Structures are given as C-alpha cells and as structure tokens.
Amino acid sequence: MHRVKVRVVEDALDANNTIARANRDDFDRHDVAVVNLMSAPGAGKTALLERVLGELGDVRAGVLEGDVEGSYDADRLASLHVPVTQLNTGNGFGGECHLDANMVRSALPALPLADIDLLIIENVGNLVCPAEFRVGEDARVMVCSVTEGEDKPLKYPLMFRACELVVINKIDLLPHLDFDVDRLLHNLDAVHPGVESMLVSARTGEGVDAFREWLASLPARVPA
Amino acid sequence: MHRVKVRVVEDALDANNTIARANRDDFDRHDVAVVNLMSAPGAGKTALLERVLGELGDVRAGVLEGDVEGSYDADRLASLHVPVTQLNTGNGFGGECHLDANMVRSALPALPLADIDLLIIENVGNLVCPAEFRVGEDARVMVCSVTEGEDKPLKYPLMFRACELVVINKIDLLPHLDFDVDRLLHNLDAVHPGVESMLVSARTGEGVDAFREWLASLPARVPA
Numbered sequence: 001m002h003r004v005k006v007r008v009v010e011d012a013l014d015a016n017n018t019i020a021r022a023n024r025d026d027f028d029r030h031d032v033a034v035v036n037l038m039s040a041p042g043a044g045k046t047a048l049l050e051r052v053l054g055e056l057g058d059v060r061a062g063v064l065e066g067d068v069e070g071s072y073d074a075d076r077l078a079s080l081h082v083p084v085t086q087l088n089t090g091n092g093f094g095g096e097c098h099l100d101a102n103m104v105r106s107a108l109p110a111l112p113l114a115d116i117d118l119l120i121i122e123n124v125g126n127l128v129c130p131a132e133f134r135v136g137e138d139a140r141v142m143v144c145s146v147t148e149g150e151d152k153p154l155k156y157p158l159m160f161r162a163c164e165l166v167v168i169n170k171i172d173l174l175p176h177l178d179f180d181v182d183r184l185l186h187n188l189d190a191v192h193p194g195v196e197s198m199l200v201s202a203r204t205g206e207g208v209d210a211f212r213e214w215l216a217s218l219p220a221r222v223p224a
Numbered sequence: 225m226h227r228v229k230v231r232v233v234e235d236a237l238d239a240n241n242t243i244a245r246a247n248r249d250d251f252d253r254h255d256v257a258v259v260n261l262m263s264a265p266g267a268g269k270t271a272l273l274e275r276v277l278g279e280l281g282d283v284r285a286g287v288l289e290g291d292v293e294g295s296y297d298a299d300r301l302a303s304l305h306v307p308v309t310q311l312n313t314g315n316g317f318g319g320e321c322h323l324d325a326n327m328v329r330s331a332l333p334a335l336p337l338a339d340i341d342l343l344i345i346e347n348v349g350n351l352v353c354p355a356e357f358r359v360g361e362d363a364r365v366m367v368c369s370v371t372e373g374e375d376k377p378l379k380y381p382l383m384f385r386a387c388e389l390v391v392i393n394k395i396d397l398l399p400h401l402d403f404d405v406d407r408l409l410h411n412l413d414a415v416h417p418g419v420e421s422m423l424v425s426a427r428t429g430e431g432v433d434a435f436r437e438w439l440a441s442l443p444a445r446v447p448a
Contacts, residue, residue, distance in 0.1 A: 009318050040266060040349070041264040041372055041376060041379070042376060067379060068352060069381065070378055070379055073379075097350065097352035097353050125351065125380075126321065126351070126352060127265045127349065127350070128319070128321030128348065128350060132319075145371065147397070148265055152265060152266060154294055154296055155265070155292065155297075156292060156349075158292075170371070173397065173400055173401075176400045203402070
C-alpha cells in the first residue's frame with residue numbers, strides 16, 4: 001500500500017512540475033521574476049513584506065497571497081499600494097496546507113503581470129508541504145523565526161534545503177530567549193551547506209535593508 | 225476536477241475515521257486516555273511536556289512522538305523516564321505533514337499500552353492537516369505561542385475549532401512583544417466559542433500547573 005501511495009505522490013508531483021513550467025513560461029513572457037516565500041505560521045512573512053514592499057526603488061512588485069481562508073494578510077498589505085491578489089486553498093482546493101502550481105495557475109488571470117517586475121507569492125504557513133511543490137518561481141525564500149528554536153533545520157530539512165535564502169527573523173527578541181544563533185546556523189549548514197542567510201527584525205527594521213536589496217536586485221539577477 | 229478531488233479527500237477521511245475507531249477500541253481495552261497534541265512548528269509542545277511529564281502523580285504517561293524525520297524531541301524526553309515511541313512520517317508514509325490514524329495504528333505494537341494510563345501523541349508541527357485527521361484520541365489540545373500573532377485563530381480556524389483545549393505558551397515574552405492577549409482570546413472565541421484556554425510559559429513554568437492538572441485528571445474524566 002505504501003508503494004502505491006508513493007507512486008501516487010510521485011505522479012502528482014510530476015503533474016505539478018509540468019504546470020509549474022507553464023507558469024514559468026508565462027512569467028518569462030512578461031519578464032516577471034518570482035519569489036516563493038515560505039515559513040511556519042507566524043514567522044513574520046507579512047511583517048517583512050510590510051517593511052520592504054514600499055521601498056523597492058524602480059522595481060514594481062506585486063503579491064499573490066496564499067492562505068487557507070480569509071484575506072487578513074492581503075488587507076495588511078493593501079495600504080502599501082502594490083497590487084495584491086488573494087488565493088485561498090479553502091476555495092475549491094480542499095483547504096490544502098500549501099500552494100501548488102495549479103492553484104497559482106488559477107490565479108494568473110487575476111495577476112497584473114504586464115505591470116510588475118517582481119511577483120512575491122506568500123505561501124501558506126507550513127514547514128512541510130510548501131517545499132514539495134514548485135509553482136514556477138525563480139527563487140524560494142524561507143523565513144525562520146528565532147522563537148521557533150534552533151532545531152528546525154534538522155526537523156524540517158526539506159524546507160531548509162529547498163530555498164535559496166533563509167531570512168532569520170525576530171532577532172530583536174534574542175536578548176529574551178535561550179537561543180543560540182550559531183547553533184541554528186550550524187544546523188542550517190548541516191542540511192543545506194552554503195545557503196545564503198540573513199539576520200533581520202521586521203519589528204525594528206534591523207537587517208531588513210539586506211532583504212530589500214536582495215528582492216530589488218532579483219529581476220536583474222534572473223536570466224531573461 | 226475539484227469535485228473529484230473533494231470526493232477523494234472525503235473517502236480518505238472516511239477511511240481514516242474507521243481506523244481511528246479501531247485505535248480507540250484498542251486504547252479503551254487498555255484503559256488508556258489519549259491526547260492528540262498539535263501546534264505550529266516551534267510553539268513549544270515538547271518544552272511543555274518536559275515541564276509536566278515527570279510530575280503527573282499516579283498517572284503513568286507515555287508519548288508517541290510524531291515527526292517528519294529524526295528523533296530530536298524523543299531524545300529530549302528520554303531523560304524523563306517515561307516511555308517514548310518515535311513515529312516518522314518520512315519512513316514509509318511519504319513524509320506527510322501530519323499524523324493520521326493509520327500511522328498511529330502502525331505504532332500500536334510498539335506502545336506499552338498495558339503499562340500506561342495516558343498516551344500523549346505529539347503531532348507534526350503544522351496548523352492545517354493535523355486537525356483533519358482523528359487518530360483515536362479522547363481530546364485534542366493545541367499549543368499556540370504568543371510570538372505567532374493574534375490572527376492565527378482566524379487564519380487557521382479548523383485547527384482552533386478542532387481542539388478541546390488551547391494552551392497559550394511563551395507568555396514570558398509578552399513584555400517584549402506587540403501582542404494583545406485579549407485580542408487573541410477574542411479571535412479564539414470567534415472561531416470556537418467557549419473553548420477552554422490557559423496561559424503558560426514552558427520556559428519559566430508560569431501557569432504550567434494548570435496544564436499538568438488538566439492532563440493528570442484526563443484519565444478520570446474519560447468515560448471507561
């Protein structure tokens with residue numbers, strides 16, 4: 001039975017990759033660089049976007065907000081005057097715990113691809129399944145909060161391996177935690193040697209410039 | 225296509241419930257009360273168990289540790305001299321983001337059911353799918369950390385609705401956060417009116433007595 005299940009999962013991932021490539025083609029046609037932004041619930045993805053979206057210089061950004069239900073994060077971002085499109089997995093997608101290529105594809109007609117250079121897809125908060133489904137992105141970024149403990153790369157290695165950048169958030173809380181940043185970096189290096197990481201606080205703004213520059217320079221770094 | 229998908233999901237949940245009832249029968253036969261403990265990654269499930277497991281009085285507890293891979297939490301609990309059994313979803317279960325009844329059933333032969341009164345099943349850290357799969361438990365408890373933000377009941381309502389007790393953890397950090405406990409409780413009440421909740425800090429021990437008493441009294445509260 002497990003072998004059948006693994007086969008079904010593999011078929012689903014194959015189908016997903018095919019649709020992800022179709023998304024990729026559409027993004028390329030419009031010269032849009034795409035980031036898949038992932039994290040555990042409450043790690044601060046939206047708070048980080050609130051910090052950077054309004055200050056990306058010439059880069060015109062848009063956001064695709066993935067949530068099981070509701071539009072709480074999209075509402076928070078609305079004041080930043082960037083186009084935000086809501087995608088709910090609870091609306092026709094069985095309340096899935098992640099975005100997949102087909103869900104993103106269903107949202108393409110609502111995205112202003114001709115008017116943006118950078119699309120940030122904010123995934124559902126979850127450290128497991130989002131890492132398994134490519135959606136047509138150029139880069140995968142995960143936000144990891146220091147309140148979650150140093151062991152997370154070891155417990156959710158697929159997520160930490162899947163991304164090109166790990167943003168370590170909430171460093172303003174470090175004085176109040178029993179948290180060893182070096183141990184987190186050591187664990188991160190064990191599962192994803194050499195991956196880029198940065199320390200930030202979305203709350204105080206510390207370190208956020210580096211993330212802003214990383215995002216703003218992505219369209220130029222992505223081969224046309 | 226979505227209707228077919230919903231049907232497949234419903235069939236899977238039906239099958240899960242059938243197996244959950246078989247688990248339930250086995251737990252009843254051994255007079256074991258069972259808690260399904262859920263949370264986002266890093267909310268502090270294991271830290272809470274470290275605080276209470278050694279001090280449950282006459283109640284003999286055991287733990288079934290659910291993780292995608294590794295045995296980091298089980299290793300932490302080993303020093304408490306309670307039986308701990310590891311269940312990895314990455315081992316024959318496709319790396320699932322939750323425990324289901326069949327996975328728990330596969331672990332039953334390894335559980336010392338004749339020697340315990342209370343089984344705590346620590347689920348995979350995830351606020352979506354664990355809430356969909358009963359595993360044969362008497363009660364579902366979720367741990368919600370104040371570092372995750374007050375909006376989580378609204379964004380993950382199924383999880384907050386599914387549980388009989390919400391343990392609000394990391395209250396030692398409240399002085400350092402922009403977090404309004406009343407707003408969290410208001411949001412919790414909106415999705416699950418009247419659900420029991422308690423404020424604790426696994427780090428300092430504040431409020432943990434109430435959780436310990438809740439656990440210790442569960443076997444007497446569960447009808448035989």
